[in-house]
Amino acid sequence: MAPKVLISDKLSPAAVQIFKDRGIDVDFQPDLGKDKDKLLDIIGQYDGLAIRSATKATEKIIAAAENLKVIGRAGIGVDNVDIPAASKKGIIVMNTPFGNSITTAEHAISMMMAVARQIPEANASTHAGKWEKSRFMGVELTGKTLGIIGAGNIGSIVIDRAQGLRMKVVAYDPFLSEERAVEIGVEKLELDELLARADFITMHVPLTEQTKNILSAENIAKLKKGVRIVNCARGGLVDEAALADALKSGHVAGAAFDVFAVEPATDSPLFNLPNVVVTPHLGAATTEAQENVALQVAEQMSDYLLTGAVQNALNMPSVTAEEAKVMGPWIKLTEHLGNFIGQMTDEPIKAINILFDGEASELNLKALSAATIAGIMTKANPDTNMVSAPVIAKERGIKVSTTKQDQSGAFEGYVKVTVVTEKRERSVAGTVFSDGKPRFIQIKGINIDAEVGAHMLYTTNKDRPGIIGTLGSIMGQNNVNIANFTLGRSEANGEAIALLYVDEPVPAEAIEALGATGQFQQVKPLSFSV
Structure with a gap:
């Protein structure tokens, strides 16, 4: 019997066709995600659920999903999926982490240009029959200093585009190595120095405890007078009320925001200020990006339902179905080891060395390494998964090495993780006991x-x-x-x-x-x- 997939959000017809071509029974109901009661009634019929952001895969929905095996999110954000509930029920949650990167980066550049030249205000004025040429005096981007907060996947694309505009780019990112900074051509700064030097600031970090209100009232006061701020990353990175005060006083010359602390944003201290450009979370809203992520999620879900292959999973390693049962406890161990060492490390990481001993060396080392890296990188980016983690590490110039050896001690097998920074090396080792529970055995x-x-x-x-x-x-x-x-x-x-x-x-x-x-x-x- 063919697997059955429900598409409850608006996905490309080409994505629907992928499911059909792969022999999957697909039910395309693009408006169903808005009707949670109807979704609750029918979700038990399906093996797969393909969604965007309108569908809320809550604990209640997941509890009713008796046959569900996979939830595929076309896009990166999975705030609308209860991942712990899905994991507990054995449902894979996968996303498409890189499909929106170029589109989001381009939107940030567009917003920067719009606020530099006051294009929305000038457009409205001209449509109104006015000709206020002298009112809309802008500034050039060429030769200006752009401060990037977050030099990961999207941030690095913005850096490349900004350099093409002949801007000088400086970056603040605690996880950006000196080697990677040289490679992408940016000057690495501490946050206070970036705030004091930048003519434009754009943010490309997730919202975490460390990044929440990174532009607080205190930090806004440190900004160079006349700076313009762009946020196409996440709401909550900026104290909107404090920024509004700085805009009114003239300390900040302009701002361009695509995201807000509360969304949908029907009210904000930034609204109706003449030197502010706002858009309704359009970072990923291009035809190409929407098509890309829809096609990717259809392919990934089909692969899993038909062959058991897992790609871009947020709650399961990318391993074959046969390997999953044996590797589960070791995957959990390596995540814990990485998570421990990631929480203990505040400075940029230069290298990650992983030693696999005994029976651990006979497993899928690629998956175990990816789980380790994901555990380490989670502190910097909570959205990191086993697929994206090695890519992110490579982007940041982190060298990852693995070594395997025959059993060398009292344990049948163990894993040792060592992280190298400019200042120190830090290591932790662990094993899996016969009860299947991970243990730390050396710090x-x-x-x-x-x-x-x-x-x-x-x-x-x-x-x-x-x-x-x-x-x-x-x-x-x-x-x-x-x-x-x-x-x-x-x-x-x-x-x-x-x-x-x-x-x-x-x-x-x-x-x-x-x-x-x-x-x-x-x-x-x-x-x-x-």
């Missing part, structure tokens, strides 16, 4: 045996009496329950580490209290997807 060369939990706390200190008591006491005072407590040391009176698995996130007050004791060199809360 910084110190042997441990630590179960991985959703919420953890990592500390380093000089080996001396009282550390356990201090940790336990402060956790207790802050109502944090410790599920597992692991200690390790290099030698007596040498360097020591502790890894606590706790029931809930460690509050900031507890972190501050531990730091205030003066007993710890490092106190770091960690989180893992378990």
